[in-house]
Amino acid sequence: MLDQQALEATIGIGGTVIGDVLKLSAPRADLRVTVDGFEIIPFMGLTSWAAFRKGPRQTTLMGDIVLLEDEVGAAVSAAIEAGLYVTALHNHFLRDQPSVMFMHIEATADEATLGRGVRRILEAISAVRHAHPVAPALKEVASDLDNKRLEDVVGATGELKDGVFKFTLGRPDVPVICSRCGGLEINSAMGYNTWAAFQGTRERAAVCGDFAMLELEVAPVIRELRAGGIEVVAVHNHMFFEEPRVVFLHYWGVGKAADLAAVFRRALDTQKYAQTGGRCC
Incomplete structure (x- = not known):
C-alpha cells in the first residue's frame, strides 16, 4: 500500500486516491495563457500531475508537467538527474501566448526515490519562475x-x-x-x-x-x-x-x-x- 502521507510531505502537495492510485496535482495558477482569445486556466489543461501505483515489486510513477519554454531545460535536467525517464516533450496548443510545453515522466522504483524526483522537478520550475515572474492565471472563466x-x-x-x-x-x-x-x-x-x-x-x-x-x-x-x-x-x-x-x-x-x-x-x-x-x- 502506498504511503500517501510520506509522498505528499516529500513532494509538498496534496493528493487524491483514485482506486489504488495516488494522484498529486499542481495547477499552474501562476501562468496566464491565452489561445485565440480564450483563457487557458488550469482546469482547461494547465495542471501538472504525478500518479503513483504500487506494482508487483516496486512503485510506478507517471506524470505530466506543464512548462513555459524557459523552464524546460531546468525541468528536464532535474528529471534525468533524479533517475526518471522523460518520455515525451511536446505542445498541446498552437498560437498559445506564452508558449507552453508538456513534459511526461515515468519511472519504477521505491516511493521515496520517486517522490524526491518529482519534488526536484517542481523546485527547478519554481526557481525559474521566482527569478522571472509572469502574470498569473485567471481563477475562472465566464x-x-x-x-x-x-x-x-x-x-x-x-x-x-x-x-x-x-x-x-x-x-x-x-x-x-x-x-x-x-x-x-x-x-x-x-x-x-x-x-x-x-x-x-x-x-x-x-x-x-x-x-x-x-x-x-x-x-x-x-x-x-x-x-x-x-x-x-x-x-x-x-x-x-x-x-x-x-x-x-x-x-x-x-x-x-x-x-x-x-x-x-x-x-x-x-x-x-x-x-x-x-x-x-
Whole structure:
C-alpha cells in the first residue's frame, strides 16, 4: 500500500486516491495563457500531475508537467538527474501566448526515490519562475454552455469547474500494461484516457483535449476531427514500455459548443469502428 502521507510531505502537495492510485496535482495558477482569445486556466489543461501505483515489486510513477519554454531545460535536467525517464516533450496548443510545453515522466522504483524526483522537478520550475515572474492565471472563466446538451451529445457525464466543462473517458475496453513494471496495468488515473474540455458560450466555444488511441485508430480520428474543423496540434507518445502501444493526439477547436461536441463524439465512434476491423486508410 502506498504511503500517501510520506509522498505528499516529500513532494509538498496534496493528493487524491483514485482506486489504488495516488494522484498529486499542481495547477499552474501562476501562468496566464491565452489561445485565440480564450483563457487557458488550469482546469482547461494547465495542471501538472504525478500518479503513483504500487506494482508487483516496486512503485510506478507517471506524470505530466506543464512548462513555459524557459523552464524546460531546468525541468528536464532535474528529471534525468533524479533517475526518471522523460518520455515525451511536446505542445498541446498552437498560437498559445506564452508558449507552453508538456513534459511526461515515468519511472519504477521505491516511493521515496520517486517522490524526491518529482519534488526536484517542481523546485527547478519554481526557481525559474521566482527569478522571472509572469502574470498569473485567471481563477475562472465566464461560461454560458448548455452542459446537459453537451453530455447528451457526448454520451458521458462531465465535470464543471471554474467555468470549464470537462469530460474524462478511460479505456477499460483496451487494457494496457507496462512491461517493465512487472506487468502493472496503466489505467485512467495514471493518464491513459481521452478528455475534452469546453469553455465559452453556446454560440462561440473552445474545446481542447487529448485522444488515447491504438495505432489503427489514429488515422480515422484525425480524419473525423479535421472534417469537423477541429485542429490537430500534436501526435505523440506519453509512455514507454506499454503494451499495446498507445498514441496520444491533442486538438483545439473553436465554434458552436454543440457542434464541437458532435465532432468529438464522431471521433470517439471511429475508434470503435477501427477495433472491429474497419479500414483506417
